[in-house]
Amino acid sequence: MTSLDIAPFANALVLGLSIASIWLIAAIGLTIIYGTVGVINMAHGEFIMLGAYTSYALQSSFGLPFLLCLPASFAVVALVGLVIERGLIRYLYNRPLDTLLATWGVSLVLMQGVRLIFGSDPKYIAVPEIFQSNVEVGFASLSVFRLVVLAITALIVAGTAYLFYRTRFGMQVRAVMQNKEMAASFGINADRVYMTTFALGAGLAGVAGSLFGVLAIVLPTMGTAYVVQAFLVVVVGGGTLMGSVAAAGLTGELQSVFAFITNDTFARFLLYVLIVVFLRFRPRGLFAVAKGRR
Amino acid sequence: MLLDLDRVTSYYGKTPILKEMGFSLPEGQCLCVLGRNGVGKTTLLRTIMGLTDRTSGEIRIDGDPIGKAPTHVRAKYGLGYIPQGRQILPHFTVKENILLGTFARTDGRQDVPELCLSLFPYLAQNLHRKAGLLSGGQQQQLAIARALATNPRILLLDEPTEGIQPNIVAEIGQTLGRLNKEFGITLILTEQHIKVARKLGDAFLMMENGRVVARGPIREMTDELIERHMTI
Numbered sequence: 001m002t003s004l005d006i007a008p009f010a011n012a013l014v015l016g017l018s019i020a021s022i023w024l025i026a027a028i029g030l031t032i033i034y035g036t037v038g039v040i041n042m043a044h045g046e047f048i049m050l051g052a053y054t055s056y057a058l059q060s061s062f063g064l065p066f067l068l069c070l071p072a073s074f075a076v077v078a079l080v081g082l083v084i085e086r087g088l089i090r091y092l093y094n095r096p097l098d099t100l101l102a103t104w105g106v107s108l109v110l111m112q113g114v115r116l117i118f119g120s121d122p123k124y125i126a127v128p129e130i131f132q133s134n135v136e137v138g139f140a141s142l143s144v145f146r147l148v149v150l151a152i153t154a155l156i157v158a159g160t161a162y163l164f165y166r167t168r169f170g171m172q173v174r175a176v177m178q179n180k181e182m183a184a185s186f187g188i189n190a191d192r193v194y195m196t197t198f199a200l201g202a203g204l205a206g207v208a209g210s211l212f213g214v215l216a217i218v219l220p221t222m223g224t225a226y227v228v229q230a231f232l233v234v235v236v237g238g239g240t241l242m243g244s245v246a247a248a249g250l251t252g253e254l255q256s257v258f259a260f261i262t263n264d265t266f267a268r269f270l271l272y273v274l275i276v277v278f279l280r281f282r283p284r285g286l287f288a289v290a291k292g293r294r
Numbered sequence: 295m296l297l298d299l300d301r302v303t304s305y306y307g308k309t310p311i312l313k314e315m316g317f318s319l320p321e322g323q324c325l326c327v328l329g330r331n332g333v334g335k336t337t338l339l340r341t342i343m344g345l346t347d348r349t350s351g352e353i354r355i356d357g358d359p360i361g362k363a364p365t366h367v368r369a370k371y372g373l374g375y376i377p378q379g380r381q382i383l384p385h386f387t388v389k390e391n392i393l394l395g396t397f398a399r400t401d402g403r404q405d406v407p408e409l410c411l412s413l414f415p416y417l418a419q420n421l422h423r424k425a426g427l428l429s430g431g432q433q434q435q436l437a438i439a440r441a442l443a444t445n446p447r448i449l450l451l452d453e454p455t456e457g458i459q460p461n462i463v464a465e466i467g468q469t470l471g472r473l474n475k476e477f478g479i480t481l482i483l484t485e486q487h488i489k490v491a492r493k494l495g496d497a498f499l500m501m502e503n504g505r506v507v508a509r510g511p512i513r514e515m516t517d518e519l520i521e522r523h524m525t526i
């Protein structure tokens with residue numbers, strides 16, 4: 001390779017990192033809900049969509065600054081998650097197929113509900129002008145907002161890792177994951193752990209949605225665009241936080257590099273083929289962990 | 295009485311496993327529960343912890359009924375459970391396993407109790423080792439330490455010497471004896487090692503098919519009784 005070729009390749013790597021951060025933030029809520037509660041949440045995409053609409057609504061009706069919309073979306077979607085967990089999911093914990101159907105039903109209800117309230121036309125979330133400019137990162141040029149997404153993703157990963165590995169709450173979660181009966185025998189309320197984790201996962205999807213609403217447009221169906229990637233990240237990563245970080249990094253970079261060599265569509269095709277082959281040999285993902293669940 | 299079971303019947307699914315179980319345990323005693331494999335000793339301890347599917351009758355601690363309370367609430371009544379097969383959490387470190395016990399405390403303490411470290415020097419020196427890497431005997435020590443971290447009034451020990459090297463069996467027996475005599479912790483112990491049971495026990499229950507078939511002070515646990523109810 002001549003030095004002239006390095007610049008666009010480096011550009012692809014930086015872009016890959018940005019793609020990875022978007023996929024990761026889409027997947028992180030799904031990861032902790034799947035990894036902890038063991039529920040495959042088909043409504044995850046709609047939690048993302050709700051986050052986008054929450055930010056849009058708060059911004060357009062109350063003029064809330066965008067950076068405040070992020071925590072607000074977290075709170076609102078976490079609350080929705082809490083209600084859904086208490087009202088529905090908790091009765092289905094030992095029935096994976098029923099949970100799948102129930103969360104799918106929830107996703108339809110949420111999508112239809114939002115359509116009734118906000119209509120089907122696209123909405124937009126405004127961000128401060130500085131976010132829309134571009135910056136040079138080494139050889140690459142990236143929008144400031146993509147850097148913001150990267151930074152927020154890093155912050156959320158660090159915060160989640162801290163919560164799960166350094167706090168008493170995290171210890172309760174990890175104990176319940178390993179052995180629910182033993183956790184209960186030592187005073188841990190597994191029901192409350194599940195409830196809190198589900199709400200937390202929903203809230204994180206809300207933050208993702210509020211970012212995606214800026215990267216693209218806000219639509220009742222927008223969730224489906226992100227949820228496939230989110231599921232891929234979770235499956236390849238094996239359902240752990242660090243697994244998802246690695247999986248998002250790997251797939252994001254591969255997507256970007258393949259796209260650099262060929263084109264976007266073919267890159268995606270290549271990536272999916274690779275993932276299928278990978279899962280053939282490591283069906284439990286990058287970091288398989290033994291789990292005694294329920 | 296510290297612990298009362300009053301006509302307790304306990305089910306897995308629709309099948310009653312423990313049938314009309316009743317006894318009263320005064321504070322500071324050591325009760326040995328004996329019987330062949332499958333008579334329901336483990337089920338008795340799991341019933342007290344609230345880990346079976348359904349229970350009828352009443353269980354009281356200090357007169358408070360706990361028979362309807364979920365497991366995590368019962369843990370806070372001072373029940374320290376050491377299950378059969380130990381069930382330490384393999385992905386946790388030794389320290390994390392001990393700290394798990396502190397979630398059952400009601401005094402707000404969240405550190406590793408001194409007692410756990412002084413009783414088990416090996417654990418004290420290996421606090422950051424993954425528990426899954428410990429030997430059977432070390433895991434049993436860890437299971438006892440974890441239960442002690444709850445600051446228990448009653449320890450429920452399910453075959454603590456099962457699958458443990460013979461030279462360590464006596465050591466564990468001694469530790470349990472100290473906990474009972476020196477620290478005044480009440481013990482319920484299921485045990486296949488008659489020697490250990492005779493040494494530690496104040497009273498015994500002999501079980502057969504989910505029921506009590508003989509009971510009394512430990513000196514009344516004759517060889518003839520053991521022959522009749524424990525040999526195959």
Ligand SMILES: Nc1ncnc2c1ncn2[C@@H]1O[C@H](COP(=O)(O)OP(=O)(O)O)[C@@H](O)[C@H]1O
Nearest residue numbers: 306307311329330331332333334335336337338
């Ligand atoms: N989880 C369970 N579900 C159904 N039956 C069980 C379960 N656990 C134990 N049993 C049955 O209950 C009976 C008593 O078992 P257990 O309490 O383990 O006996 P012990 O500890 O005295 O060997 C056995 O017949 C066993 O098959």
Ligand SMILES: [Mg+2]
Nearest residue numbers: 335336337378
């Ligand atoms: Mg048993």
